[in-house]
Amino acid sequence: MAAVPVRICLLGPVAVTDDGRPVDVGGPRARALLARLSLDPGRVVGADELLAAVWEEDLPAAPGNALQALVSRLRRALPDVPVRAAGHGYLLDVAPAAVDATEWEQLLARARQATDPRLVVELLEQAEALWRGPALADLRDLAFTAAPVARWTELRLTATEQRLAAVLTTGSAAAALAELDELVTAHPLREPFCRLQVRALRLLGRPAEALAAYERCRAALAEELGLDPSPELRAEQLAVLRAEPPAPASRPGTALRTPLTSFRGRDDELSAVAALLDGARLVTLLGPGGAGKTRLALEAAHRRAAGVRDGVWWVELAPVADARLLPAAVLSAVGQREGTSLERVPTMVEAGARLQETFSDRRALLVLDNCEHLVAAVAALTDDLLAHCPGLQVLTTSREPLGVPGEAVLPVGPLEVPAPGDEAAADAPVVRLLADRAAAVRPDFAVTAATLPAVLEVCRRLDGMPLALELAAARLRTLSIGQIAARLDDRFALLTGGSRVALPRHQTLRAVVEWSWEALDEREQAVARRLSVFAGGATLDTAEQVCADPGWGRGAVLDAITGLVEKSMLLAVEDPEGGGIRYRMLETIRAWSAEQLTAARERAAVEAAQATWCLAFVDEHDPQLRGPGQLVAMARMRAEHDDLLAVFQRAVAAGDGDLAVHLGARLSWFWQLTGRQVAAGRWVTQALTAPGGPPALRAACRAFSAMGSAEFGNWQDAVPELRRVAELPPEHTHRSAEPLGAVAWAIATVFSGGLRSVEGLELLADHPDPWVVAAAHAMRAQVAENIGQLDGLEADLREAYDAFTRIGDRWGRSLASSALGQLALVDGDSSAAVRWFSGALELSEQLGTDDDTPLMRVRLAQAHALAGDLARAEADIAGVLAELGRDGGGMQLAMAESAAGELALLAGRLADAERWHAQALEHVRDAGSGPPQIEAMVQDGTALTLAARAEALAGADPEAATRLLDEAHRRLTTALRLAVEAAGDMPIAAGVVSALAAVARVGGDPVRAADLLGRASAVRGRRDRGNALANVTEARLQAELGEARFEQLRAAGEAVPREEVLAALGVDPTGGWLPVPLPDGSDPGARAHTRRR
Template identity: 40%
Template sequence: MRIGVLGSVAAWPSANGVPGSDAAPPGLRLRGLLARLALDAGRPVTTEALVDDLWGEEPPDAVGNALQSLVSRLRRALGAQLVVTVQGGYLLHLDPDAVDAVRFGRLVATAKAGDDPVVAASTLEEALELWRGPALADVRRLPFADAAAARLEEQRAVAVETRAALGRAAGDPGAGLDALSDLLAAQPLRESAAVELARGLHATGRQADALAVLDRTRERLAGELGVDPGPELARARLDVLRGTPATPVRGEPEPLRRNGLASMTSFVGRDGDVGRVRSLLGTARLVTLLGPGGAGKTRLAREIVAGLDGRTEAPVAELAPLTGPDQLTGTVLAAVGEPELLVRNRDDTPPDTTMRLLTALGDRDVVLVLDNCEHLVDDVAVLTQKMLEAAPRLRVLATSREPLGVPGEVLHPVEPLPVADAVRLFADRAAAVARGLVLDDTTEPVVTEICERLDGQPLPLELAAARLRTLSLTEIASRLDDRFRLLTSGSRTALPRHQTLRAVVDWSWDLLGEPERILLRRMGVFADGATAATVERVCGGDGGPEPADVFDLLAALVDKSLVVAVPSGGVAPTRYRLLETIRDYAAERLAEAGEQDAVVAAHASWIIGLAEEAEPHLRGADQLRWIGQLRAENGNIAVALRRAAARRDGATAHRIVAAMGWSWFIRGRYEESVTWVEQVGALPPPDIPSVAARTLAYQVLGCIARGAVEEAVGRLDEAIAAAAAAPEPRHPALQLIAPLGRAFGGDSTLLDETARSSDDPWVRAFATQVRAQLAENEGDIELQRVLVREAHQLFTATGDRFGLGMTLGSLGELEDLAGNPGAAAAAYEEAVALATELGNDDDLPQFMLQEARLAIRRGDLDRARELCENAADIAAGPFGVQTMVRSTLAEIECRTGNIPAARRHLAAAARDLGHGIAREQRQAAVAMVRHRIELAGGDREAAVAALLEAVGAAIDSHDGPVAAMVVEVAAGFVLASGDADGAGFLLGVATAQRGTLDHGNPEVVATVEGVNNALGPAAAAEAVQRGRDLPRPEGLATVRDHVRAPIREDQARLR
């Protein structure tokens, strides 16, 4: 596949040279999504960035769903394998060179780095031929497009100018002049284009035309902007008037100083960094590549200057070996070089080294690389400022672990490599030592784990790859917990501080003051960073820096690239985190200092305080703010629990679980909840009765969530006793455990009483909603309708979005059953929005499936498929949602006539049956779809077998609504087989199971009409009543015979 953005957005098979008329994906934002991913091909683009770039300041209400919908459509257009979901976003999984803009940039860089002007000119011609029109022409209305297009158009303009200059250098001064003329016509104030066009015209003997171009440009600058032309235009005009040759004689170029060594290995990733820094150097005179040791700053700097304009010198001053400031100026001077005339003063005394350096720089066009500045940062800053003030055409590219702090300095952070680039780098370096390594479905996940755990930092990745001489991938991954012992096999020719991972970090540690060291080692306690206020609380005092001093030290560690500041992008506070390697190093230093126990205790105390403060707010209107705070600390909460469990610190572990239990439930993190509740339940209970009781209550709820009903019953009495013994006011979980436990045992008396009389409005709302669910299962739909509406009102009053989502899902089903699709859709959409706000990735796909089923009933199969695909992307948890997603997709494909695709989806659904709770309900759903597929394929016996399986599963489920759906399908089958009376009877059985027929299902409505037409209204009503009058279990027991009857009749006829 090839992607085009240099013109209208297009995608076409790589076998074709150019896109056809149907190459553009339909829809503005769909093309925009393709273009945005293509501009970062092979690198992840975060969800937040995509939302901002596609919708700007006016995103839709359910923007997450909207983005997922676009992604699903793009996958259908390009192929699912090309649009990959990664943590926090998406990436376009293809060779970046398949994107015309990326290929264009690579060809331009290659041309600029080449020594042969003929070859470079040919390369630029190839690059310019990739353009089909204005960049991003058909998506310019989207927020990201203008800036991206402007950047691409500027690169094209520079390429056009460079092509003309290379033509002159190659002895073909007329080459590229037409393109230059077009560029100047489009940008009549572009001085550089005017200069190149004039020099080209002059070189071809058209002196008058050259002067006309320059004078016209000068007049426009004066008339439209009120400014004088720049020195290049003035110099060009003077050259034309004097008849001075526009280029040096070919073969006699002035040698330029480029003393960087040639690279011994390939350069992987960082293409965006290279382009951005080169662009910065066009406007800024000091750019500092900022990052921790091993981030690849030196290699990036060399790659940047390697592709600079051929007229620019790019000397490199290696500062890492220097041991003192007295060596600095001489080292820089040696890199820059000086004319022999500057060796001595007039009085025969040696000139001052600084003066020699400044004089040597003079008016030369130089980009000076100052590599590894951090250990001499103050002295480098002073010298850099002097050089920039004395040499007007000097630009400096510095690499450092902290800023120089010189006025006008522009910082470019060297971030960790994206996962895709990190994997490419590892594989590239691994190939040199383990030629048998192939990235496939087995090895790529292990390489990805290694890359993620090494923070995407190039040097640790290269050290790890070198270990493949003696260890397997899996062995390397398993040994990363002891990474400083593992990663010790660097290149013998590397600097000593780059030969082992420990040496890399030791270098930075040795440059710190003692207060900075104390703070850094204490920050190793955080699993995923923290806010400044939290760092002050956990790391301040107790023999270390005072809390009031912590922020300044924290800022200093950020400047030294040892702490990463992560802005929230909104009103939330900035977070400060350590890369995993630095965190492991800090933990070692913390243990060496004997502070581990105290700092771990301070961290646990902070987590307990946060969780306990948040807990009461999780059932009210302010729950999103508190959920956001808890979500931000997921990693810290988990590590606090792991430490407590490892130390058998039951008091700490129980308090965290008791405070976090409900947060896990309302965010759909059931598996996490079950895991921690079970682990902590084995620890000694605390002396706080209410905490111990809540842990027991969450154990029972966890058993129910994973389908272990018998285990839940076995623990119920202990949990109820503990809840009863807890002091007042009792937590809502403790108020509900006895009513819920008794209700699941068949006695809802206490649940009814709690729903009516609890002093806690939220408890009343929850009890009422559960009572509504019980009424649904009992077939009492009228009571269910009353209770759901009451629960909805109560949850609305409390502001609890989780409870509102539950009631809206039920209200949507009730409206759907009543044949009110508009009201049902509104309820489902609101439920989806609420689950999205909560980040509940378990409820959300279930609500989306409800929307999908409604779309099927409305005949909108494309929308239903889109909803299912989006649900499949996020479905997880213990409820087996993937089974339902796959079976629904199978139904959709069956309805479109694509039976092979339907069978594939159904097979996937059947494989998922073993995962999650409510197996019987899901088995019934899968069997009903199999029945539909077999009927469509003409195999009545297989269809009957599938329907009988569905009936058996429905009976075993003891779930009234599921039983009703199966019996309604059976009624349709029996009617189609010619037994209208039997179909009417089964409609009555279905009504008894649910309390009503499904009037929103067109197939059920058709069955009702078919029975009425065949029997007449009176006889039809009598048949329905017979089925409805039977006790519910007896009615279900008759269904199998009605389903088998048509097959028996078929067999009798054949005999």
């Protein structure tokens, strides 16, 4: 039986994890099949039983085939989970412990055999922790789940009874009672829970309540079932009546509340609290309202109680409004009011003295909860107690530090919200917390593939704040999770349904924030209001420019920000992009502050100040993107991007063309560098909806807008607009000192087909900005390579590389390096290709431009393959596939899979090649729109694999081989049309023609094959010695025809004009994108994507 790192989870929605990372099992039928097999791990489940479980009465027309296909899909989704055919069915060949339900039952069995009650509690708590919600929650509509669910439900209740009985045995009656109260309410006819409740009350010395609990159970049994209490329950009643004394407590008396809810996601913080208490006598849990400080303190106190000789004492300070009453309130909470008059509250001095007396010789932990409104008084009392009570430790929760010498502060922030696309999102603590609280009000609620996006949206919009999530969960009584997510724009009206027993300021979201707001002084409130305009937070310099009043002193904003941070209204975080400290607001606090900004009638003035700051910022940093300060400028612009974009979009909405165009143009090159080409096109298009803006910058917006349309494949709209940009006055474009205007003209002129040839870019040769000149050389080289005009290509690229090196532009150097590597690959110089591609990859990684690095790594792998190092090449591709697979991949993943297929084909592994190309084609189609030449590449590789399969079958099954070759030819015809008519991509088209040569050779026509290899060179503009599979075809043709005859035939093919080659192969050479008019002067059409580098 295979040992696998995979875990199959049935105690909740069906899920699979691999080394802790969730794995997508597939649709409902795949999950049902997995669940049914997992109920009997390691045992054969008959095909008929599996069909009945998955399809029930609605069997498919060919049941056996349908089941086999479903098993195949499950195997593809879970390659590390062996699903084996055996007998007349299938078995899941995993260890029983790989299934959570089986592990759970094993823990229950061990607990039944254990004699130590503490071990029983430990085992059963481990078992309970395996549950993630209702078992098989997403398959409850299938009949086969009914029996296991019913069995597990009963076992779980029985295990709960056993655990609570053991808890009572250990002397922890108070801890057990709260849970028993809930269980008796939920299961009023389940005698064991009532019996344990009566016992717990008796052990706590509360006989009247114990008898009342017995009576409620007796009455319910009689009314509902007509039964008398069992002898065991009557024995518990008798023990109460006999006044049997409670068992001695296992620990000294404490005053800790028993938690009524699960504790999620604070393991690191719990460890930190424990570590701090090991070394400090005063620890403060510091954080904003609703962050979960109280719950964390309670959990930490419970876990520490066993090691505190004289107990742990909990004091709730929220109800204490008068600082003078603080010592008396603490004295009362620790049970030391004896000896004082009930009519008179002891004075501060009296209460302080009694507290010193109480704790003077004790080793105890005092927990003071919610100190922020009494922070000065709590600081004074704590300092006094610690000075006079050497065995005392104090743990406080507050929104502001106490400021006492020796205080250790632990920040308690929100729970981390998983990033979009995180495979482990469903098991994140913040999601589990929301799911737990939701299940308490709606037992049928479960986090499934359908509900997860809305759950994550709620968690994100509420900053991962536990109290806000609990308020949101309470709304699930009447709203779906999707409806809650949709209504969070009005969060203060929505989140009002807190627990009736919670503190008043914890019952609504508005009350939580208002409590903190009222603790701010006037200047702190003003700065908080004004900071709300920053979507991504702000640096101190930015805040001082935007938030200050004219009459304030120099340090006023810093002082206010310091107060806001100390009072947990602002987060001070290290800025990984821009460096230094950045101040951020939680979204809920920002929403509140924004309300206050509007109410104060300051919004217009503050937003105008922010716009002024934005213009100055982009004017300073955009030019630096094209020089030695590129990395620093990119980091600063990344750090401020959320706010820059928010101001830009506000200008668009207001019809402020001057501001929108200025910002849009200045941000456009940053957007290009950071892989936001499509979004950039959309944004600058919005900027153009209103008139205004500097002419050169408006031209840049128009060019990038049109190129954005092209990214969507919409060249019909893009080309006319690009032509209009190309015809703008020279002083606004290529003769403008503004580099963005010159680049806009170059893009517009080349991509609209307006130049007689690419040499027209010479118009930029004397531009005053050296970066524009370098970009012109690089652009001309790219276009020339794309259309097969290769004369002067290398000279342009080297000039661009040298110029970008002198300027200090890493992006430009990477662009030119990659192109020089591609040229070296075509020339068959693998060592130069490796050198150029490695340099380009290093530069791209320095820039953090993830959009480009996968393609470079694929090309680097191709260079290693050309050098004969297939193992290195396949390792390179495996790394790319792993990275792209984690991020979703899309077209880039398809490209990498196609490259993996080519390497497998070179190594002679046909099955692997077929698998990789099939996956690549599936990803191309899943991606929808995208560069058509990528599908052409995938079809090319698929056809070559079909040809190799046909060659292997030719002797044994000629008819099958012929069918495979026909299919290969059909795919290559499709690929050629995509490459030429849709993309105008001559390098890709040349590769397709080379593949046609391979098909012709396998089909028995080596003469045509040799001619086609020559014609591929005619399409490409030179022989492509970097095409490893074409090199294999060439070697085989030389062996079959003889070297001289082969060279004669290939030379004849090379002499055929490109247009004639393509026309003869049935494609329209005028249909795709070409940047120059055709020889007859006709319009090339230009209607699809160009190749990116």
